[in-house]
Amino acid sequence: MSSTHHPAFVHHFENLGEQKEAATFGMWVFIAQEILFFGGLFGAYAVYRNLHPDAFYYGSHHLNIPLGAFNTAVLICSSLTMALGVHAAALGKRTQIVGWLLATVFLGSVFLGIKVVEYKEKFDHHLVPGTSFDASQLHMESIEDPALLAKSQKAAQIYYSLYFAMTGLHALHMIIGIPIILWIAARAWLGQFGPEYHSPVEITGLYWHFVDIVWIFLFPLLYLIPKPH
Amino acid sequence: MWSFPLFPDQASTLASKVDALYFFLIAISIFFSILIAVLVVGLAIKYRRRSDDEKPPAIHGSLLLELTWTLIPAGIVLVIFVWSAEVYFSAVRVPKNAIEVQAVGKRWMWKIQHMTGKREINELHVPVGVPVKVTLTSEDVIHSFFIPAFRVKKDAVPGRYNTMWFEATKTGKYHLFCAEYCGTKHSGMIGTVYVMEPDAYQAWLGGEQAGASLAGAGEKLFTDLACITCHRGDSGARGPDLAGLFGKPVKLASGETVTADETYLRESIVQPAAKIVEGYQPIMPTFQGLLSEEQLLQLVAYIQGMKAEVKDEAAAPAAGAAAPSTGAR
């Protein structure tokens, strides 16, 4: 079997095809695990949005929707460049792989940069949960009922806890993803990938698409909450 | 040495039902344990290896046997399920004529208040032969109110009211335990339940009247807090009429219907906006942090008793607790 002489072949597999299948399947299983990992937070989100609809509405009102929407577009573009990178890898076009991967890294960094701007805004407005949290920033005065107002002001902290937990965890996944893509790009530059072997590019692509899809759910759930009743 | 108990006192109407199910399950367990033990040990001895060259036959299995030992256990667990659900329902459905007791868990004691306003700590006096409903909440962590002799237990969860009931059948002293781990003196959060003859109970209850009855205290609060200004009961009132409300379905502005139970009443005082009654504006202020758990229970007891105009206090459900505020810590 010629594929067993490929430099990337790891001896304990039967052949390169089995190695590639194992790697891809492993990434899918990992993604299943990731879905459940985010799932715990989505579950808590569902329970608390149901308990405190007003707090979630007013909390989300304070997020920067244009920036969030722009970031969504940036991430979708980065998925596209990633897909083009994987395509180039399948064709074995070295400079194209590197180009598309670097474009993906650039877009990912833009996303994170904008996220930093958004986080800083929240920090300046005392909307980071903890002792300095100040719900008066959320302009909930339009809630007429004082009891609901008091309840929502408390629960707003839960909204922001979930906001930071979910977007933070998502950002952490991107922060882990970017160096991996850079590493893959370096390997591509060294000419390690070709039509016969490019599964590292492929599974990195899978991971990156998963991270994007999580954001596609996070954006409407956190930013676009309609007014209750 | 051998004079220790193997079986707990049976001192409530529920106890015999629970025990009947328990004995049924023990019988099933003994049957299957012996069956399996005899099968395994018997076969292992009968077919013990006599020579190293033995070549046992290849038996692949038997669909008939597989079905047998799938369906028979399925049938048995179905019977247990139905029976246990039946017992469970009799444990959660509170009889209408139950007298009421309020219990608040606080690390590490049970604070109990009777409908007359009489309070006790880590002791609970109840009459024999009368259903007693206990409404539970907690001031701090989760506790669990457990009386083994009655086979009843319920968690006391901060921020919500759970209820349980029992009817004692035997006078005497019984253990009261906290069954949910709550910290340092969890095992010290125990008390005694005294089941008394009704006469003795009445005497005990009337013995030292500690202030006003629960509902009486609630009525005073109702006036002091000027609840009556809105909850007047006439057509122009800004708040819903509360007389006769308890236990009835309430139609909400959201279109849902809820039952006006203790938890609903408490929530409506602490978080009035959570459930707005259809036809009313969300204008009631919150009383969270302004009323102690104890006062909340008094108010709830009073509102429960507002059945039509005349209602004697004995029938008015009671509530009780001595507790700081539930709200902002």
Added chain:
Amino acid sequence: MQTEVVTTNSEDAAPGNGLDRENYINAKHGIWSWLLTTDHKRIAILYLITITLMFFLGGAFAAGVRLELMTPKGDLVDSDAYNKLFTMHGIVMVFFFLIPSIPAVLGNFLIPIMIGAKDLAFPKINLLSWYIYMAGAAFFMVATLFGGVETGWTFYTPYSTAFSHTNVILAAVGIFISGFSSILTGLNFIVTIHKMRAPGLTWFRMPLFVWAHYATSLIQILGTPVVAVTILMVAVERLLKLGLFDPALGGDPILFQHLFWFYSHPAVYIMILPGMGVMSELITAFTRKRVFGYEFIAISSLAIAVVGFLVWGHHMFVSGQSTYAGMVFSALSFLVAIPSAVKVFNWSATLYKGSVSWESPMMYAIGFIGLFTIGGLTGLFLAAMGLDIHMHDTYFVVAHFHYIMVGGAIFAYLGGIHFWWPKITGRMYPEYWARVAAVLVFAGFNLTFFPQFVVGYLGMPRRYHAYPDEFQVLNVMSTAGASLLGIAYLIPMLYLTWSLFAGKKAPANPWGAKGLEWTIQSPPTTFNFEHQPVVTEEAYAYAEGHDTTHDPAAPPAQAHA
């Protein structure tokens, strides 16, 4: 069906003992050859050493608990110390011993060999799992050194988030980290089982040990992340006072219980399913007979894994959850009993017309069937809502899950360790002492935990430092049993360690058992197989020519001390 496992290598056909040849143990030398190894067998050894240490640490905590409970008054240690003892016993045993035990040691060692592979799919990730486990354990040990933790292993809110004054964050982070070790092990197993089976090894020819680990891995992948994020929420809530589980701030303490048990009930099956896999191997090997109802045992593992995800609410029958939710959870919990019963009956039926030898691993297997039956049947008591009201959080529950976790999982673990010890180390252990230990473990275990059923129904709540006088006799029995059990656990430690140096050299197949692992030398070489094995028959095909694999030079009877 007639052909044996086909291998072209003559050494594999009669491999024998490999201690004097090259094997995975002597292939490389030096501490770094172990700490940086990617060989699944060496990683299994790393796990074996660490979880054994954890087992004795958890056992020491248990000893403290049992000694305290000899007298009704809390007189040996104060209540805070007692609360720490039972909490840390639970955390160590559940997260750092039982969850990794069979999968990380026996599964790691055997799964690649059983399916005819040279290693797991991702050897580096396998090593990473061990380091992650060690990092989690290190956090927990630091928490212990700083004074421990006393929330109960269940970390119920709001106690853990707002009231406990102990090292909750450190312990929670330790558990969070070790969870990823479990996830990565599961991931490795699933990919390996899917993609790396030997030619001819179809799904329904796999040993049931592999099936059980496949089901276990599914739970590890789908359950562990949820508890990881939940435990993390507890740590963050505690750090920043967010109000996620604090009713005063709009949170819901019961939500924690839902998220926690969504994982932690399936986690019970992470602990017991691999044990069931071991059982199928032991019973077939020591009856020299095909397992009865292979497909039913295989599928019942998956059924347990799937239904196990739907029963978590039975931990909350008295928390005030809705009556109807309770009924659904109760019904589903009863449903889990059925695949478990199917397994027990199939194992029992396997003995019929077998050639049963009462070797020490088989003694553990027979003990397992009995104790697991009692543990399972008492589970019915607790799934029955009307009874659970009374039994919830009493010693009845403690007794029930120890019958499953110790009577089930640890019996299977010990049975498996003895069964594969010759394969792992190339040495036989003294059979006489192994039988003595098996009998003592069985006796000590029953004396420890059977009285707890009785004292539980009497109403003694769990996690009690002091208790009413009338419970004392039963508690003294329990403590006496625990002392016996403690000694019984030490005996295998001694003779197994002794056997490493002075044990008789083991042949390739001391038990005359079927399975690819018995066709290679003991201990195996680094890549397990010289040539890719090809499987042409079903698992446990004992009737078809066992003489070819059985090594008559070393009949098991000669292994007695």
